[in-house]
Amino acid sequence: MPLNKLIQDGDNQDLTDERFKATFDTDALAAVFHGGEDALKRIRELRDEVTKRWHLFDALPGAHRTRAERMEDVSRKLKNLMESVGEFADFTNNLDMLVIIRDVMGIEGFPLALHNLMFVPTIQNQADDEQTEWWLMDALQGKIIGTYAQTELGHGTNLGAIETTATYDKLTEEFIIHTPTTTATKWWPGGLGTSCTHVVLVANLIIDTKNYGLHPFFVPIRDRNSYSVMSGVRVGDIGTKMGVNCVDNGFLAFDNYRIPRRNMLMKHSKVSKEGLYTAPSHPKVGYTTMLYMRSEMIYHQAYYLAMAMAISIRYSAVRRQGEIKPGTQEVQILDYQTQQYRIFPGLARCFAFNTAAATVRQMTENCIKQLSHGNSDVLADLHALSCGLKAVVTHQASQSIDQARQACGGHGYSDASYLPTLYTCSVGACTYEGENMVMLLQLSKYLMKAAAKAEKGEEMAPLVAYLVKPDITETNDKFAKMLSHFEHIARHRVMHAYRQMIEEEKQGIERDYAFANHSVDWTKAARAHTKLFIARGFVKSVQEVSDEAVHDVLTTLAELYLSYELIEMSADLTANGYLSESDVQQIRHQIYDSMRKTRRNAVSIVDSFDICDRELRSVLGRRDGHVYENLYKWAQMSPLNERNLPHVEKYLKPMTSKL
Amino acid sequence: MPLNKLIQDGDNQDLTDERFKATFDTDALAAVFHGGEDALKRIRELRDEVTKRWHLFDALPGAHRTRAERMEDVSRKLKNLMESVGEFADFTNNLDMLVIIRDVMGIEGFPLALHNLMFVPTIQNQADDEQTEWWLMDALQGKIIGTYAQTELGHGTNLGAIETTATYDKLTEEFIIHTPTTTATKWWPGGLGTSCTHVVLVANLIIDTKNYGLHPFFVPIRDRNSYSVMSGVRVGDIGTKMGVNCVDNGFLAFDNYRIPRRNMLMKHSKVSKEGLYTAPSHPKVGYTTMLYMRSEMIYHQAYYLAMAMAISIRYSAVRRQGEIKPGTQEVQILDYQTQQYRIFPGLARCFAFNTAAATVRQMTENCIKQLSHGNSDVLADLHALSCGLKAVVTHQASQSIDQARQACGGHGYSDASYLPTLYTCSVGACTYEGENMVMLLQLSKYLMKAAAKAEKGEEMAPLVAYLVKPDITETNDKFAKMLSHFEHIARHRVMHAYRQMIEEEKQGIERDYAFANHSVDWTKAARAHTKLFIARGFVKSVQEVSDEAVHDVLTTLAELYLSYELIEMSADLTANGYLSESDVQQIRHQIYDSMRKTRRNAVSIVDSFDICDRELRSVLGRRDGHVYENLYKWAQMSPLNERNLPHVEKYLKPMTSKL
């Protein structure tokens, strides 16, 4: 039995040859990537169950359909899924649902995406017991469909300026929900456009003209039987976006619309009949959902990147183009060093991000546990970290995906490759759940405080302890050495930004402005801090792998990751003579060496992601490598191949036939 | 009269305030950007003429329509344009047509895009007199519609492996056109999918079993009257792509399809009745069209970037989000240093690329003139340069566009901003007309030869003379100093790549493989060489500007451009002690200084691009700054706002109403 478990008769020969070269067991790496053998087994069981149910399959590739047709198709699959999922999976198990949904729904979303991600969890976390009784079961069963309506036309990042109001009316014991201006119109919530019957609305709570700040309200917007919009409500779809067009992001405005008092979510804050306000015991109570969301996002990004790697690496093994020495045979494009340089760093990042996601998920779970015991010590550290990770991972993942796409040449630009979709969906995450630059600035504020502590010689939290470490002297451990370079860079950038800022303060500039004047340098410091965290975690996880062959493969990828990221920041390495040019040269050669070593196993590594063709949705990434005949088949389905197209009949034919 | 000519009553106040701050005359900068006052005047005349003709306007924003509907709309505008353009413009004037087409058609293409860009020019350059007589007039009038069919499923970059054959049959005096394999299917040609009646087909000319290599053939594929496909031909659309979906890129295959001998384009190569082949006098005769195309592409990219800058900068002046000091007023996001850092380098690049395009267009015209006198001396230099420019400009323009898009937050992800379209169209150019990495490698081969000459002390062509210059000693001229840094970096990278390669050769590795083993370093050298060229040209053009106020603005942008690009490559500056850390620090501060200076004029600078709202097609980029109410209007047009949507009726309603 060959080590690569995907070999089948009749496959493209180049791909089969690649697979026979594997130096490790693809199942063993798959188990590492998916978080253990049990998880992998479960993923495969679920996939096999989906495979048995053709009513969960796409009717036609999305690219060939209108948006309305695609909404129809995802809704059909969704309904079928909700009716059948109980037969083979645990509906309340997050991992089960994640695996099934990414297989069945794909990555462009569906009308209940926000319902699952935000609406249901908000009810779970913020409704009191009685409210939970009223709403949760219906929500879980899709008898009510909801979303999370926070962002407005005028404000996303700066929640403090949200304008929608919920004014308490003691007489009727109701809240009057109102949209005072155009900019106060809710904008963006997923599913709101056409699908939701309800929203969790984030609005300013006003009692007796006093504003108590933002609070969540449970607000019906459409009739559950007729889907007609409630009177006093204006709601609709906001149109197409760069990606995620199977989600109907929407707008929503209210004209003095009334809801009962008990539609305010009252687990934490309360308003009594008489209009007495009770504040939450814990001001940061909302943070945990956000932390959880962010760690999940990092997983998703690592997975999108894994898909892009599977597609571009398999295709690069199948595609032969050009000769290295004229007159010899055309080579697989994967043999070009430039091609490896475009793709392999993304492959290494994929594992690095996947590990970071696992670590931060673990940290989040611990943090939530501690919070439930009233201990919020690590919250600030974790929150800052999650901001940095969100920004760095979404940015780098989308960049690597687009490089992988470009590395497929013309065919990578076709929707048949699925790579454009992977890019447009992945890059969206740079904006939602906290705009990336804003995220980096939040982390920067945290680092600013840490730097102040460092200057004063105070005790440092573990994540920032490196700020007070001296530059490491010699070590023979390759990883330890490279990690110390990461520490050096992060330390240098953070302390430099801090000292510049303090310099300005001394010249009489207020702290907020001094920070703003150096904010670009701060974001660079925040990136370096985050990359250090990712690098450390990746190295640690690789060292823990027991299967020797897999350990070797991952060691090479970790070396590639570290050397590549260091070279990207190498100006910081040669500065002030920290490293000599020849040291840096050595790190650069490490990249090329690791790429050369990775070349042999590249196809088998992406095979270990264990993503089936149905889920990959890519003609270029097919397991069997039969790319060309299937591009041809895919093209035949284009609606422009129908007869009597209006543009031809009405405009072109009259032009050409006027003989 | 204020210096900014776009001020109007009733505009968004923030935008008006920005415009009043202009330190220069927007008309004066517009003239510089558009290549002189006459050109600007002509552009405005043409725009005014289009404004009078509502039948040339979009019927509805493209985002709200299906692909077939959009094809219909562009074809309608096209037909109206062809019927009316003679009333107000010179149909044979390239500049006139460029200006009109980008206004009327937008940037996503139209069925005759390749007809204009490639089909007609190929006939003009490669048909003999008699053939020109037969075909040119019909082509110019759109009585035949054609495209350029070169790329196949299996081969784009490596033309040497193109498989389609045209075999001469002496008996019937015909060519037999044939597609021997699936991979030989022509793939990608624009307009081929549904619109073309003819193609210029690139195929292997075979006479008596001897292959004479690739030649162009004039091949009818659809009947001009009925649009039915000729028997022996298979043709259709290849489906949707990341962008340019108003172009029907297509596939094409032949089953021993016969065309008359005289359908081979015979200006340069010929086949006589008897099957005698005559070779072209000049082997590189095809190069000039390609050179011309590339210089035009660079213009287009600079223009896409200008559009993205106009959108993101105006919106950043209108958008207020967050406070620098808590409790003060929300600031325009353009005031954040991080925001400026995302956008302003793109603004500087826009001018730099626009200048590079003008320079290379000029060089191309000179080269063509020289060629017509039999002098091909500069062809190799120019060809290499155009490869580098194509790669660097398309890459950096698309990157800057996506940063500008992200800098608009959530609304930048909406198609209402037009920024997603600008990105997806711009990034396509990284692939077509020569895949970027391949382009950089072509330039590298040229630089390799130049480096060899440099080592031998031979005479250098002007574009590579810097390879033998010593590092400059002190100079007080800021620009001269920065340009010498560019030279240092390019020289360092080129010579380093060369010497590494020679080292390997000495160890017995053949030149082709030694080159391949260092190809990543070579591409880095090629980028530095190209950036030097762009930087030099930008500085030179700025120094030639006579209007003092405009000169000041452009000087600041040139300083920003130079310092930003240098910092991007700053690892090469500190290496080997070429510059000290504090020298580099100074260059970094130059970026922030130039950004601060640019801030004041930013809106007026993009106003000077003189792109009207109709052409900009962006709700965020509107001249009047009335963004929010128009986002709302735009959203109302989404087809998902129709009643009785299938996904709701069939799947969601049954779910929620099951009470």
Ligand SMILES: Cc1cc2nc3c(=O)[nH]c(=O)nc-3n(C[C@H](O)[C@H](O)[C@H](O)COP(=O)(O)OP(=O)(O)OC[C@H]3O[C@@H](n4cnc5c(N)ncnc54)[C@H](O)[C@@H]3O)c2cc1C
């Ligand atoms: C696909 C998608 C789905 C979404 N789904 C939902 C949803 O379900 N529910 C919901 O409520 N919302 C949703 N949103 C909205 C999303 O949360 C916001 O778009 C996001 O938070 C960014 O905020 P913004 O749009 O206001 O950007 P802005 O804050 O306006 O950002 C614009 C620019 O200003 C800069 N900027 C802003 N503030 C600062 C600052 N303080 N310092 C420095 N720079 C700053 C940013 O860096 C950015 O460059 C969605 C958005 C998208 C794109």
Ligand SMILES: Cc1cc2nc3c(=O)[nH]c(=O)nc-3n(C[C@H](O)[C@H](O)[C@H](O)COP(=O)(O)OP(=O)(O)OC[C@H]3O[C@@H](n4cnc5c(N)ncnc54)[C@H](O)[C@@H]3O)c2cc1C
């Ligand atoms: C929007 C669009 C419109 C187009 N329109 C037309 C048209 O009208 N007519 C037409 O004939 N064609 C058209 N094309 C095809 C286009 O010209 C090719 O896609 C392009 O030349 C790239 O070639 P390829 O697809 O074969 O890429 P490939 O060469 O297969 O590239 C894949 C990867 O291999 C690498 N690679 C390839 N060769 C080498 C080498 N020698 N050394 C190192 N790396 C290498 C590349 O860098 C890339 O990373 C169009 C393409 C697009 C995307």
